[in-house]
Amino acid sequence: xxxxxxxxxxxxxxxxxxxxxxxxxxxxxxxxxxxxxxxxxxxxxxxxxxxxxxxxxxxxxxxxxxxxxxxxxxxxxxxxxxxxxxxxxxxxxxxxxxxxxxxxxxxxxxxxxxxxxxxxxxxxxxxxxxxxxxxxxxxxxxxxxxxxxxxxxxxxxxxxxxxxxxxxxxxxxxxxxxxxxxxxxxxxxxxxxxxxxxxxxxxxxxxxxxxxxxxxxxxxxxxxxxxxxxxxxxxxxxxxxxxxxxxxxxxxxxxxxxxxxxxxxxxxxxxxxxxxxxxxxxxxxxxxxxxxxxxxxxxxxxxxxxxxxxxxxxxxxxxxxxxxxxxxxxxxxxxxxxxxxxxxxxxxxxxxxxxxxxxxxxxxx
Amino acid sequence: xxxxxxxxxxxxxxxxxxxxxxxxxxxxxxxxxxxxxxxxxxxxxxxxxxxxxxxxxxxxxxxxxxxxxxxxxxxxxxxxxxxxxxxxxxxxxxxxxxxxxxxxxxxxxxxxxxxxxxxxxxxxxxxxxxxxxxxxxxxxxxxxxxxxxxxxxxxxxxxxxxxxxxxxxxxxxxxxxxxxxxxxxxxxxxxxxxxxxxxxxxxxxxxxxxxxxxxxxxxxxxxxxxxxxxxxxxxxxxxxxxxxxxxxxxxxxxxxxxxxxxxxxxxxxxxxxxxxxxxxxxxxxxxxxxxxxxxxxxxxxxxxxxxxxxx
Numbered sequence: 001x002x003x004x005x006x007x008x009x010x011x012x013x014x015x016x017x018x019x020x021x022x023x024x025x026x027x028x029x030x031x032x033x034x035x036x037x038x039x040x041x042x043x044x045x046x047x048x049x050x051x052x053x054x055x056x057x058x059x060x061x062x063x064x065x066x067x068x069x070x071x072x073x074x075x076x077x078x079x080x081x082x083x084x085x086x087x088x089x090x091x092x093x094x095x096x097x098x099x100x101x102x103x104x105x106x107x108x109x110x111x112x113x114x115x116x117x118x119x120x121x122x123x124x125x126x127x128x129x130x131x132x133x134x135x136x137x138x139x140x141x142x143x144x145x146x147x148x149x150x151x152x153x154x155x156x157x158x159x160x161x162x163x164x165x166x167x168x169x170x171x172x173x174x175x176x177x178x179x180x181x182x183x184x185x186x187x188x189x190x191x192x193x194x195x196x197x198x199x200x201x202x203x204x205x206x207x208x209x210x211x212x213x214x215x216x217x218x219x220x221x222x223x224x225x226x227x228x229x230x231x232x233x234x235x236x237x238x239x240x241x242x243x244x245x246x247x248x249x250x251x252x253x254x255x256x257x258x259x260x261x262x263x264x265x266x267x268x269x270x271x272x273x274x275x276x277x278x279x280x281x282x283x284x285x286x287x288x289x290x291x292x293x294x295x296x297x298x299x300x301x302x303x304x305x306x307x308x309x310x311x312x313x314x315x316x317x318x319x320x321x322x323x324x325x326x327x328x329x330x331x332x333x334x335x336x337x338x339x340x341x342x343x344x345x346x347x348x349x350x351x352x353x354x355x356x357x358x359x360x361x362x363x364x365x
Numbered sequence: 366x367x368x369x370x371x372x373x374x375x376x377x378x379x380x381x382x383x384x385x386x387x388x389x390x391x392x393x394x395x396x397x398x399x400x401x402x403x404x405x406x407x408x409x410x411x412x413x414x415x416x417x418x419x420x421x422x423x424x425x426x427x428x429x430x431x432x433x434x435x436x437x438x439x440x441x442x443x444x445x446x447x448x449x450x451x452x453x454x455x456x457x458x459x460x461x462x463x464x465x466x467x468x469x470x471x472x473x474x475x476x477x478x479x480x481x482x483x484x485x486x487x488x489x490x491x492x493x494x495x496x497x498x499x500x501x502x503x504x505x506x507x508x509x510x511x512x513x514x515x516x517x518x519x520x521x522x523x524x525x526x527x528x529x530x531x532x533x534x535x536x537x538x539x540x541x542x543x544x545x546x547x548x549x550x551x552x553x554x555x556x557x558x559x560x561x562x563x564x565x566x567x568x569x570x571x572x573x574x575x576x577x578x579x580x581x582x583x584x585x586x587x588x589x590x591x592x593x594x595x596x597x598x599x600x601x602x603x604x605x606x607x608x609x610x611x612x613x614x615x616x617x618x619x620x621x622x623x624x625x626x627x628x629x630x631x632x633x634x635x636x637x638x639x640x641x642x643x644x645x646x647x648x649x650x651x652x653x654x655x656x657x658x659x660x661x662x663x664x665x666x667x668x669x670x671x672x673x674x675x676x
Contacts, residue, residue, distance in 0.1 A: 034484040084468060133654070137659050139655055140654075142411065142464060143601055148647075150594060154640040158638070158641075291468070295468070327479075330480055333477050336470075336474075339472075339473075340466070343455065343462075343466065347455070351459065
């Protein structure tokens with residue numbers, strides 16, 4: 001029995017190793033085929049994400065919102081609901097947070113809490129549109145969440161152009177015409193400094209939330225009901241799991257976490273995310289990438305932590321790739337190939353297990 | 366209010382509205398007809414966006430090499446089918462989650478095409494315009510339906526072909542059986558996952574054609590933002606149409622009308638909030654689904670993976 005187990009682990013490792021290696025080799029071949037060199041690209045990626053001074057702190061700062069988005073997605077996909085509109089939910093969350101954060105003011109730490117809270121509320125509100133359509137009108141949430149992304153970015157652009165909503169008063173916006181007021185010094189998230197790297201407090205917050213989500217999904221009755229809904233909706237119904245309540249709930253949580261990520265980017269961001277103010281293109285694909293993080297971690301909140309870090313490294317590394325003469329968008333390709341590669345092993349193992357089980361069943365007869 | 370009605374009247378009376386609407390509708394219909402076939406087999410294929418973009422790019426590259434828009438057609442179809450191959454083999458041979466695969470593919474194709482476009486930068490142009498005599502002289506609709514560039518007319522063959530394929534062939538019957546009741550289909554000897562794979566390949570084929578049409582029949586040049594989320598509107602058109610071909614085409618027409626009204630409003634010089642206009646097609650799509658999604662019956666096994674012996 002013990003033997004079988006270690007053999008299984010070896011099989012898993014082998015499968016993952018081979019497919020990740022395959023993805024990387026494919027990316028390297030692509031770089032070579034278009035006239036580049038893969039070695040300098042790899043070294044630029046590592047420089048930009050880890051090795052150069054201050055870079056791993058920057059990477060952590062990118063990983064935190066990715067992780068937050070991924071956690072929300074993990075909760076909703078455990079219940080079998082597919083929310084793919086994180087990008088829009090994040091943006092609406094950030095906009096709501098900006099609006100109320102500037103409106104309420106208040107003493108520093110309290111106001112940071114208010115900003116984060118309203119980020120959550122904003123994201124949850126945007127997801128609630130999709131949830132309402134899903135459970136009262138039968139509109140698939142896959143499509144509605146996605147179509148709402150464009151609507152969200154247009155709505156936020158609208159608000160950013162109106163002074164009574166988000167646009168900063170003329171004195172504060174310089175020569176830009178679509179930017180909100182900056183959060184004042186006291187209203188920002190604290191930044192932690194470690195070995196010459198600094199990153200916002202969001203990082204610790206996100207890791208703590210990951211632990212919380214892992215606990216809630218694995219050890220509580222709610223988590224159990226959600227996975228029942230996801231794995232066997234018919235059984236869930238028979239056992240009295242209220243599909244509408246739980247489904248709406250998880251979609252709200254999913255949207256809320258995305259909105260929270262937006263608010264955290266706003267209050268803890270630095271230059272990478274608009275420098276403490278809302279600007280056009282604020283979301284910077286964090287929503288989409290966070291979704292990929294969730295998909296790759298296969299509904300395991302703890303696994304999302306390293307995955308978020310790897311994907312954040314690709315983001316922070318990509319800005320260094322340009323200097324090698326290879327287009328920085330190669331990192332998008334690497335990322336996509338990596339995701340596909342990480343999908344393969346579980347699928348292959350599933351089929352192998354079934355084949356083995358069937359062979360065993362026939363042998364018994 | 367009177368001003369609004371007047372504007373609406375103006376838009377409805379201008380020929381360019383119909384020409385644009387026909388172009389948008391054709392682009393959506395290329396993708397949606399294949400997607401309809403795929404969904405009838407029980408797979409909710411969300412990589413249409415990637416297939417369209419892939420097809421558009423490969424057709425542009427094909428034209429760059431061969432200088433022929435008909436050979437570019439083949440290249441476009443091939444590009445769509447390459448994306449389809451990954452979608453089909455991973456989700457209906459290896460049983461990976463179809464949404465996850467589709468979503469990843471969309472992102473991967475977008476990254477890949479953006480990367481390669483910078484490296485290759487294909488040269489493209491329009492295909493020839495064919496004015497069909499007599500028919501193209503019909504007022505308002507004539508030049509919209511019969512005065513377009515020739516890629517447009519491929520659609521007139523494609524749509525009846527889809528109908529014939531699904532309702533008049535044995536393959537189509539097996540396909541629909543796979544979408545309605547895969548267990549029974551399996552018992553009666555149909556290879557459910559094979560039919561689904563084939564239907565995804567078909568969706569890749571038509572979407573690839575759609576990408577080709579977009580480049581050579583509508584805009585004449587390639588950028589990585591040409592598709593711009595409309596692949597998802599094509600999926601919405603299938604739902605809007607209640608999984609019937611007629612309804613799907615009607616859905617394409619409705620969504621295209623909104624896309625085109627957006628252009629006409631600006632072209633005719635009306636001052637309407639641009640953010641509202643930009644999001645209008647998406648809002649109309651969502652509202653369309655909200656009204657119709659409830660009244661129609663999807664294929665019973667839609668989006669449910671089939672593994673023999675499970676369930």
